[in-house]
Amino acid sequence: MTTGGLHALQAWLAHEADERDLELVCAEHPDPSRGELDRTVVRLSTCARDVAAHELVELLLVGAGRVSVRLDGCSDPAAAAAHLDPVMRMLRAGCIDRVTVETDLPDDAATNARRTVLDADRLPVSRRRLFGVSADVARNLPVPDEDPHARLVSAIRALVPAATPELTELDSPSLRLAARGCVACGVCVQACPPRALRIQHGSGGADIAISTLLQTPATCTGCRSCIDLCPSGVLEAVGPWPWSELLVDREVGVTTLTTASCERCKASFPTTSGERCCPTCTYRRANPFGSTLPPGFTMPGAPSTAR
Incomplete structure (x- = not known):
């Protein structure tokens, strides 16, 4: 478990018998105890601007009914809201309304009784569960x-059964690639950390293949390693893939x-034109004893070719 993440909270939720409506507050919040009584308040070990998007969304899969991220006590609410905005736009595009970001304390919060505030890294375990007499509930953890x-x-x-029209218009982190002048060297395939690229060689006749560079949009993280390391400099990003493309497993050419x-x-x-040797081997055959001299350069003592 890494301090600052939500893994401990996910593990705790996964073993709770009933779903919980969570209210997440920043570590620096001065007093998050006042608010809606039907929520379980959890103080993060860091600021909300450091919460990983995937861990926030995964809370809905391991036992959270709703998740509210409260920024009224955040030291930098603008930065936290900007950090959470991409995942919130993506959830709204997928018609998922179970995660909200709240920037102001509710007007009636001051009249509510104080609530217990749990620590995201040190969550309580009931005695019944501790002694093994509670219902055996264990949801799958990522x-x-x-x-x-x-x-x-x-x-x-898991949350969006089918792509919505809004997801077809929302940009994802995955990059749409193009490569005019590709030589099929395979460097981009080796350079891609998540293995989103591969080269497929199909038969094109005697000693000839039809080679296709394929990309899996759902796997691409947009890191640009393939582009940066392309030795020919021909691989480029022509825009992002929409989120709808990431909901299916498919390869594109x-x-x-x-x-x-x-x-x-x-x-x-x-x-x-049916060459039998690659450019490197062709050059080595033409120059078996080394490289040719640069234009205009002559070895000392060699006869001059000038007229």
Whole structure:
């Protein structure tokens, strides 16, 4: 368990018999005890601006009926609201109204009795559960070490049964890629941390393949590692994928080209005229004893070619 996250709260909710309506407050909140009595108040170990989007959404899957993030006691409510805005827009686009962000204390909160405030990292365990006599409730918890983007996508898929029109218009973190002039070197595939890219080689005839660079939008995190490390400099982002594309598992073609397998090094290389060797091996065959000299340069003692 990592201090500052919501894993301990998720584990606690997963074993509660009934769903809880949660009210999350920042660690620096001076007095969150006043408010609606039917909510379970949980003080975070950090500010709301540091809450991970995937952990917030996952609360709805492990036992939270509703989640309210209260910013009236936050030291920087504008930053916290800006941090939470992308996930809130995404939830609204998916017609999920069980998470809210509250910037003001309710008008009647001062008249309510004081409530117990729980600590997100040290939550109470009932005696019945401690002694094993409570009902055995255990909802499935997300895998803590899984990629945060994958966890967020998985949670949204569980909450949104089908894409809504709003999700087709809402930008996701995933990048739509294009690669005019791709040489199918495969560096982008190796550079992608979440493995959102792969090259598929299909038969195109004798010693020729139709190679396609494929992307899985749901897996892409938008880190741009593939773009930054493309040795040819041809891979680019042409815009984000909409959130609706992340709700399904599918591959899309980034580019397609004709390739051949080099008869010397066996590497794939683009070809349009039936070459048998890749450019590197072709150059090495033409210059078996080293590199050619730069234009205009002559070795000392070599005869001059000037006229």
